[in-house]
Amino acid sequence: MSDSTTKLSAVIVDDEPLARRGLRLRLEKLRDVDIVAECTNGREARERILELQPDVAFIDIQMPGISGLELVRDLPPEQLPQIVFVTAYDQYAVEAFEINAVDYVLKPIEEERLAAALERVREKRASADIANQREQLLEAVAGLTNESPLELEQRLAAGDLGGSQYPEKIAIKDAGKITLVPAREIDWIDAAGDYMCVHAQGETHVMRITMKELEQQLDPKSFQRIHRSTIVNLERVREICAHINGEYYLVLNNGERLKMSRSYKNKVQHFL
Structure with a gap:
């Protein structure tokens, strides 16, 4: 050494x-x-x-x-x-x-x-x-x-602490401060270039992180990717609407409509 x-x-x-x-x-x-x-x-x-x-x-x-x-x-x-x-x-x-x-x-x-x-x-x-x-x-x-x-x-x-542990809060650093957003309060997340927009309780928090890195912090039992640039909280989905081109639209409890691309349509089973 x-x-x-x-x-x-x-x-x-x-x-x-x-x-x-x-x-x-x-x-x-x-x-x-x-x-x-x-x-x-x-x-x-x-x-x-x-x-x-x-x-x-x-x-x-x-x-x-x-x-x-x-x-x-x-x-x-x-x-x-x-x-x-x-x-x-x-x-x-x-x-x-x-x-x-x-x-x-x-x-x-x-x-x-x-x-x-x-x-x-x-x-x-x-x-x-x-x-x-x-x-x-x-x-x-x-x-x-x-x-x-x-x-x-x-x-x-006993092997009870493995890679399946997910933080209860997401740490979002911006302008020298860290905002802690409880994961359960997140409605959906979408990508904006090199940044992720985390939508929770009517507010939008911006963090510099890749979609994949952020996805790994979220429990897949509650969060699923529905588009290459969108992750949704399954508990916030109120309706699933089929579209004529084979895509779906998800309607959240707050009325927000999110597009589910055809390549992710197999994720519909997670909502049922």
Whole structure:
């Protein structure tokens, strides 16, 4: 591992190619990080981390298969690198990570926040016992879920905390502030170029994120894509109207009409 005067060796773990590329480009700009591996899933990441023993691992929390939390649990404590979670959790998670000295970077990633995370990594490496990182991570997540670390440990061992966890609130950052929108209050979401418009309770919140990244934060039991640029809350749909060209229109409780394209018409079953 590197010392405080050399580059930090880093592993990026994210199942999304665009997310990995974006993080890599930002880390390369900072010039004091050597990216030794990029991994697409938890199983691959475990092997590479044990092989390369990096100083820091940037880990997406929500991944199919082995989640970021499960990955950290599975790593031997004595070989656990510094962990920086890449997450879209709300302010309660942010507070938990801050208090427990386990850092995070919110998507979409900002360079200043990333630089601050790396500075904290260096500070912790100079003073912290790396073998205790796992316990700190459990305490951080326990603070988020209102469970004891022991209860969380038991749930992780039982496989109850996987990639199916969805935040109750969506964190929308704009003009230096973060607005927390409860997912259950969202009516629908549509794309406007590189931005997503989140419509909830008569208000429209704009966030810079890809449709796919935002879709991964939403429980598919409640939210479904009905168009390449539209996601709808199933509980808000009042009527389904067939159109002569094979498309459908969905009428929401607030009277809004949304087009369901032909390529998504198989989603009608979710409304029935």
